[in-house]
Each structure stands twice: as structure tokens, then as C-alpha cells.
Amino acid sequence: MRVLSLAYVIALGAGIGLASAHYAVAHRPVVGLVKIGAWQTWPSSGGRDIDPYMRAYLARGVHLPLGAGEGVELVAEADDTGQELDGRCRYRIAGTTPPTRAWTLTVNDLEGRVFGPPVSRTGFTDQEIVRDESGMIAIVAASAVQPGNWLPLPGNRRFALRLRLYDTPLSGQAGELRPDMLPRISRVDCG
């Protein structure tokens, strides 16, 4: 009886403990996450005071996070209404970008890799984009060719957008970002 209950305790402890630890760091952890509209960021990932979950997540792969003071990385896996980003749909990414020396916006798979061919363009930098008279950006993301700033999407797969702000006064203060300072992501239609 004693041996049985001891085995039960150990099995329960090791099973739930290891499974929950794996689940907690298999993807970017929920701990330390800041949501700004459709965008997500982890402000403490680039400092000395990185939290243990982010540290464990980053150590499981070849990651070199942007340092606090170097830049801010924002990830969007869903549009403004909370619907997952889908490569079959057409999206409008429009609005302003926070004050920053340079920024890039890229299309990635859910693991953070860029799509290879046939997706010809992986993203835009602030120097490559055509702005309207008011200085706002307007990008159309779709798998079919679009007029204006066209960001190609991978046909029938889910994707994520990454906005990286380099050398911004908001480095290390990503919590100060507000939704109206970032581009909005709205679904236009789905093919």
C-alpha cells in the first residue's frame, strides 16, 4: 500500500510537473506578455531582469532577443477583432508607427521564420514604404498582387506579423505603447 501510494505521488508529481513546464515554455510564455491592440510584446525579454519562463523559452532555441535600449519587437498573430491571421484573407495594415529611428514589418510563420519562395517579399522597412500625404502608412497584405504597398502572404497557411522598432525612445518602456501609436490590422475579405 505504502509503495503504491509513494509511486502514485511520484508519478503524479513528475507527470504534471514536467508536462506543465513543457507546456509553459513550448511557445512564447504568457508570463510577462503585454498586449497593445492586436500586437503583443515581452518588455522584459531584453534585459538582465528577464523572467524565468522567457529565459527558459529563449534557451530552448537559437534566439537572440533585441536588447532593451536596442529596440522593441512586437508580434501579431491575430487581427484587431481577435481573429487569427489567415493567409487566404486580405488584410489592411494602416496607421502610424511610434517615433523610432527605423522599423521593419515582416510576415513570418508562427515559429518566427520568414516564408521562402513563392513569397517574394518578406517585409517592408521604413525606407521602402510609400506613405500617403498625411504620413500614415497603408499596407495591403494578400496572396494576390495588390496596388500600393503589397505584402505577399503565403496562400493557405496561418501567419504572424512582426513589427520591430529599432533605436526607439520607447526601448525598455514598451508598456508605454498605446494601440493608436501602432498600425491597425483589419481583415478586408477572404478568398
Added chain:
Amino acid sequence: MIATPMTADPAQDAPPPPPKAGATGRRGGPLSRLGPLTRLGGALRGWLLATLAGLVLAGIVHIVTILLIPRLSESDAASAYLLLGATGRTELVTGPGRGLAELRDADPAVATAACSYDLSGGPMRIVARTGPVPLGLTLHRRGGGVLYAVTDRAAIRGVIEFILLTEEQLAERLTRDGDGQAVRELRIVSDTLEGLVVARALAQRPSDRADAEASAASVECGLAE
């Protein structure tokens, strides 16, 4: 692991009540009808205690696992790029055909170069010269965490230069500093012996690519003396 006997104790203590209750039930006449029920109650109590102990143990295993992953991981950036920088300069990790582990979450517009450091041989001197493209310099310690980050905007006369050392090496340097002499070097203290110096240069236009790669791969990282 240490916790196993501790948390297992209540569970080990728990089972005894049922046999006792069962024994009295068997001996006393009227109590014999209560026997199976009492025994069931005891077993249930034992099971609840064992489950509770199991959950406590699960919490400990969870925390220990999370804390051990960065120490034991061999698939992190510091391990993947351990051999880079032997030439005294950062080496590119992005771009095709380098035979290195792929950098995850890499920005396709950025040229990234790294140099592995080990302070057991003495302090390191890191020197970066600014170029035509935005350059960022970060220190990633082994096991996670960015020690220090600086961009080319902080460069003085086009140069970013600092000494990377441990607490003991800093104490030694402080005793060597002459009295009344201003120390002009920037000293960054690392709490780990190993890590990576990472240089990132942004190519804002495709035509800046060559400049970005040259800029990222030209950061000096050699021994300070």
C-alpha cells in the same frame, strides 16, 4: 528530488488508519457493519492526501524544470555560436551557406554577427566602429538575459568601446588604477563567464545589405591585454 521523501510522508502516514478501523470493526460486533464504510473513508482520505502530496511535488518539479532548462540547454544561441569569434572579430550568423544553426526570430533586413566570449582568460575589449547603417551591440550571457545593449547613437567620435569583465577582474583593475587619474574606459561587469557579443546592422534598403554585413562583422572582440 530532495522533496520526494518530505512530500511523500503524509501519504505514507495516511494509509495506517484504515487497517486500524478495520481491525476494531472486526473485533467489535455492532461495529462490523461500519467497517467497510470506515475503511473506504480511510482509503479516500489516504488517496486525497497522496494526490495533494503529488500536486505539491508537481509544483516543485515544475519550478525546478523551468530554472534548469537555461542551464542544461545545448540548443541555445550561446552553444550554437560557441566557436565564433576566434579570429578576434564578430562573424556573420545570418545569410545562406554558413553551416550554422538558423537564428530564430531573425529580421530578414538585419545582418547579425556574433562573437563568443569566455572571461576565464581575462577581460575582453569590445570595439565597434559606426558605419553608414544603424548598428546595435548587445551582450547576451549564457543561460539567458541581455547584459548590456547599446546602439551606434551612443558612439563617441564614431567608436563604441568597452571592457567586459567579471566582478573579481573589476576589483583587480580598480586597485591597479592610479590615484588621481581619470578612468576613461567603460567597464561592463558580467555575472557569467561565458556569453555572446552580438552586432546587428540594419539594411533599410536592399542596396545597404553589403554595408550592413561589413558593419556587423567588423566588431573587434579580443582580450583586453
